[in-house]
Amino acid sequence: MSSICGSDCCAACERREECGGCERAGGHPFGGTCIAAERVKRSGPDGLQRAKQALIAEINALGIENLALNDLHLLLGGYINLEYPLPNGQTVKFLRDNDVYWGNRAEIPGSDACYNVAAGDLFLLVCKTGPAGVPEIIVYKKR
Numbered sequence: 001m002s003s004i005c006g007s008d009c010c011a012a013c014e015r016r017e018e019c020g021g022c023e024r025a026g027g028h029p030f031g032g033t034c035i036a037a038e039r040v041k042r043s044g045p046d047g048l049q050r051a052k053q054a055l056i057a058e059i060n061a062l063g064i065e066n067l068a069l070n071d072l073h074l075l076l077g078g079y080i081n082l083e084y085p086l087p088n089g090q091t092v093k094f095l096r097d098n099d100v101y102w103g104n105r106a107e108i109p110g111s112d113a114c115y116n117v118a119a120g121d122l123f124l125l126v127c128k129t130g131p132a133g134v135p136e137i138i139v140y141k142k143r
Helices: 035-060
Strands: 073-076 100-107 114-119 123-129 135-142
Touching (some): 035 100, 035 114
Antiparallel strands (some): 123 135
């Protein structure tokens, strides 16, 4: 099974038999949308790499202490779709479980906490998660 974008995500995916792989699903694994497959369809492999590098630069330019990324990975929303507590006591999820997003995690030195980053074409989300596992939204912005 190969992917439209050329990454090895299909080969590494535990659930690949469910969707049949990126090419077979037309860039819509699990019925969702893959950010990388859609970018390759629009602007080719070089456009994908330019968009990825621009996103890394955008994240690093936020100026968040101890958040400096060198790479982003393709991650299925269902694996990274955290429930965020709101001031009114409710919780909300921002991602779609069946979509594939850019993401990464950055450990915070000297702490049990880490930053989790998720991004789509239209948004950028950075949260901080501590030992209790409750995420705190640091940045959520439209792109």
